[in-house]
Amino acid sequence: MRVSVLGPVQVHRADGSPAPVGGARLRALLTVLALGAGRAVSPGRLVDEVWAGDPPADATGALQALVGRLRRALGPDAVVSVDGGYRLAAERDAVDLHRFERMTAEGVRALGAGDPAGALAALDAALALWRGEPLADLPDRAAEAARPPAGPGSPR
Numbered sequence: 762m763r764v765s766v767l768g769p770v771q772v773h774r775a776d777g778s779p780a781p782v783g784g785a786r787l788r789a790l791l792t793v794l795a796l797g798a799g800r801a802v803s804p805g806r807l808v809d810e811v812w813a814g815d816p817p818a819d820a821t822g823a824l825q826a827l828v829g830r831l832r833r834a835l836g837p838d839a840v841v842s843v844d845g846g847y848r849l850a851a852e853r854d855a856v857d858l859h860r861f862e863r864m865t866a867e868g869v870r871a872l873g874a875g876d877p878a879g880a881l882a883a884l885d886a887a888l889a890l891w892r893g894e895p896l897a898d899l900p901d902r903a904a905e906a907a908r909p910p911a912g913p914g915s916p917r
Contacts, residue, residue, distance in 0.1 A: 762839060764795040764849070765857045768892025770899065772835060782834050786811050789899055790827050794840065794849035795856045801845040857890045864890075 762780070765771040770788045772780040782788050793810045794802055808820045817823045828847060832840050841848045853859045864887035871879035 762835065762851050763855050763857070764791065764798075764851060765890075765892065766792055766795060767857045767861060767890050767895050769897050774836075780835055782831070784830075785899060786827060787830055787834065790831055791835075791849075792896060792899060794831075794847060795851070796858065798849055798851055798853045798856045798859055801843045801848045803846040807847065858895070861887045861890050 762775060763773045765773075770782065770792055772782055772791065774780050782791055789811045790807060793807055804821065804824055808816045808824055811824070811827065812820070828840055828842075832838075839850055841850050854863065864883050868880045868883035868887065871877075871883055
């Protein structure tokens, strides 16, 4: 599975086919889990991010239902229940933001090592991951909370 957040949120299965993830809350849940790729995200943080500080009366049940919907969309093993919350069952490099960070670090190291051609290749590959405004299809607070900060080298 590959998750793209450097533009509208998208998911592709291992075979490259798109996995539709409909609904703003479902995409917000996916995004928060993807940004924490490989780490557990607490139910409290997920509720805060998905419902933008205005959780439903039964937030625990609503979150469990939403996790179930995400598992149906991505596969039953895509979201793992772990001590401390939920974790997206994807390697860190399966998320374009994390690949971008790795590639930019490689580019900076190459430049520092006197390899401008290697730096250019790594930084070009990193920039090629961007497809528009990060998390452009997430509403208001969820997008702002999950959106990576702009910084040197980020094409915002």
